[in-house]
Amino acid sequence: MISPSNRFLQFVIVAGILTVGLNACNKDRQVCLTPKTASMYIESMHLPKDTSTVEIDTALPSAVFTAITLGGDKSFQYTTPSASFTLSLSPVADSCVWLLTPDSTGTSATDTLTFYYSREVKFISNACGFTTFFQLDSAHTTRNNITGITINNTSVTNNANVAKHIKLHIKPNF
Amino acid sequence: MSLISGSAFGQATAVDTAKADTTVKPKIEASHQIELGFDMGCLAKNYLVTDRVGYEFLASWYHKNEIYWVAEGGWGNSTVAYPDLSYKTNSSFLRLGFDKMLLGRENLKDWGGMQMGLRLGAAHVSRADAQYTIVDSTWGTTSGAVSGKSFVPVWAEITAGVRVELIRGIITGWNIRGKFMLNGKSFNDLSPTYIAGFGQGDKNSSFDFNFYLLYALRWNRKQ
Numbered sequence: 562m563i564s565p566s567n568r569f570l571q572f573v574i575v576a577g578i579l580t581v582g583l584n585a586c587n588k589d590r591q592v593c594l595t596p597k598t599a600s601m602y603i604e605s606m607h608l609p610k611d612t613s614t615v616e617i618d619t620a621l622p623s624a625v626f627t628a629i630t631l632g633g634d635k636s637f638q639y640t641t642p643s644a645s646f647t648l649s650l651s652p653v654a655d656s657c658v659w660l661l662t663p664d665s666t667g668t669s670a671t672d673t674l675t676f677y678y679s680r681e682v683k684f685i686s687n688a689c690g691f692t693t694f695f696q697l698d699s700a701h702t703t704r705n706n707i708t709g710i711t712i713n714n715t716s717v718t719n720n721a722n723v724a725k726h727i728k729l730h731i732k733p734n735f
Numbered sequence: 736m737s738l739i740s741g742s743a744f745g746q747a748t749a750v751d752t753a754k755a756d757t758t759v760k761p762k763i764e765a766s767h768q769i770e771l772g773f774d775m776g777c778l779a780k781n782y783l784v785t786d787r788v789g790y791e792f793l794a795s796w797y798h799k800n801e802i803y804w805v806a807e808g809g810w811g812n813s814t815v816a817y818p819d820l821s822y823k824t825n826s827s828f829l830r831l832g833f834d835k836m837l838l839g840r841e842n843l844k845d846w847g848g849m850q851m852g853l854r855l856g857a858a859h860v861s862r863a864d865a866q867y868t869i870v871d872s873t874w875g876t877t878s879g880a881v882s883g884k885s886f887v888p889v890w891a892e893i894t895a896g897v898r899v900e901l902i903r904g905i906i907t908g909w910n911i912r913g914k915f916m917l918n919g920k921s922f923n924d925l926s927p928t929y930i931a932g933f934g935q936g937d938k939n940s941s942f943d944f945n946f947y948l949l950y951a952l953r954w955n956r957k958q
Contacts, residue, residue, distance in 0.1 A: 649874065652877050687936075687937050691820070691869050
């Protein structure tokens with residue numbers, strides 16, 4: 562049988578361990594583990610032949626995307642060939658413009674991509690704060706290297722496991 | 736010869752022990768008790784965590800069958816002052832439930848031991864206007880405000896702990912709690928960082944620890 566004094570000692574020890582342990586977990590602000598930026602996923606593709614009905618991925622050799630912002634142009638270069646790209650939409654306006662140069666090492670022409678959308682401010686968590694989600698309305702492009710643009714998924718959020726939002730149809734002879 | 740005698744003696748002892756085990760231990764039923772106390776763990780948390788303050792009190796009533804009916808209440812507030820998010824909250828709460836002692840008491844003066852229990856909790860939370868900033872390194876920074884709001888979170892708890900009577904009528908005890916929000920989606924637009932009695936408001940479950948000091952009033956105690 563445990564004597565009252567031993568029982569009280571055990572009690573104090575467990576209480577002390579629990580107090581220290583639980584309060585060690587109590588940080589003032591938790592670490593944000595959720596993506597904070599809503600990303601728009603784009604894939605480039607083309608018809609291999611004029612008679613083809615199924616498009617295949619088109620790897621752009623060294624694509625450069627340039628955002629036209631109020632603070633000036635900001636470029637992002639893909640240094641390896643890629644058919645999948647990630648862009649952001651502007652949370653300060655209901656439309657935004659990106660310039661696309663498919664091959665920055667050559668003399669390929671630049672196309673202008675324009676996106677129109679609605680915005681929704683969304684609370685993620687106290688650790689991450691707020692972000693902006695988007696609902697795509699329309700997308701437009703010039704036709705130097707691109708034959709067309711298709712919206713495949715209108716909902717642009719911080720969820721990375723979603724279908725590509727935009728399909729860029731590249732000219733077959735690019 | 737001595738081995739045979741020893742064996743026979745051992746059998747006789749075993750039979751006696753078996754008879755003793757079948758004796759039903761009389762149930763000791765203590766009389767009524769009311770306890771009033773507060774959570775000393777809150778004082779430690781208030782000291783260690785800088786962005787929130789909380790206080791918790793409890794009252795329990797022992798009627799019979801080693802079950803303590805429990806009412807817990809308190810209040811708290813928090814201040815969120817991050818670079819990209821700021822607001823204040825005030826909340827008060829009430830939890831009702833019971834604790835069941837896991838082992839029978841050794842005698843009428845035994846008011847300690849291990850216990851488990853269940854609670855149903857509810858709080859009234861008032862959040863003031865919140866200011867937020869969304870930083871986007873490409874497009875620029877946006878700021879805005881979210882209007883203040885009041886809401887009533889409801890949750891369930893399972894508790895387990897130990898209590899010890901230090902001196903007659905003065906009891907201390909700790910328990911750990913698993914808390915599970917029942918209506919967490921009702922305030923997803925901006926979950927409060929702290930709900931008194933529950934903990935972190937933007938999670939649907941939380942774990943907590945209480946370290947009580949209680950004063951017990953007893954009457955009609957059987958001698």
